[in-house]
Amino acid sequence: MTDTSPDLLFRALADPSRRALFERLCLDGEQTVGALTAGAGISQPAVSKHLGILKQAGLVLDRHEGRQTHYSAQQRALAPLVDWTGRMNRFWEARFDDLEDLLKRMDQ
Amino acid sequence: MTDTSPDLLFRALADPSRRALFERLCLDGEQTVGALTAGAGISQPAVSKHLGILKQAGLVLDRHEGRQTHYSAQQRALAPLVDWTGRMNRFWEARFDDLEDLLKRMDQ
């Protein structure tokens, strides 16, 4: 439930609108649907549908408060993605500086 | 050219057939189209089309030798993906064990 297959994650994040929504939630924190709709270039129903897909992929959580719904990013849902890229990368020419480079990018 | 936007990467990897092809190339190394077609549950033209998309995303390289084409994974093309997940994760509640967990998964 807190863990999702890479497939759902890739599919969910493949769409630019969805990725933008997720990014906003990651960077700016919890947002209502209204706030997310403002700034997204698409209609409110479209936003809601995208949020539904992100939720189904485990990437966001929703919290109902009165008549508005607050969405927040569930960043740890990205773990299977990191796992997957790690599995693929293990088999490249595993030069140390490459790995270090990679980890530096992760850590910043 | 060796660097691609996350968008192309996510889109390319969103399809299960394409991801399977890329995984095989990552894990088993260079393969001809024929070898890749055997085992993929789809026709040779479908495989070729998928390989074309992977190539356009910078995820694979092709090498022509006689009448066959050898494809190989370009794993470092995954770097923007790792960057992106890193940027998203920087802003989670950056508890140390989480980060460590993440890096451990990367390193294995």
Add this chain to the structure above:
DNA sequence: GACACTCATAACTATATGGTTATGAGAAAT
């Protein structure tokens, strides 16, 4: 209760996408 607000769902449309079969182009073999 009547009205307004916020979001989700329904119904629909246009396009993108992933698959197929048929065919073409280039290289090797006979």
Add this chain to the structure above:
DNA sequence: ATTTCTCATAACCATATAGTTATGAGTGTC
């Protein structure tokens, strides 16, 4: 030169997808 082999492209089809407008359900306000 003809044939065979390997792969890529063309043409096509069915479905998935992302968007729209219209409407409904639930909650607060007057």
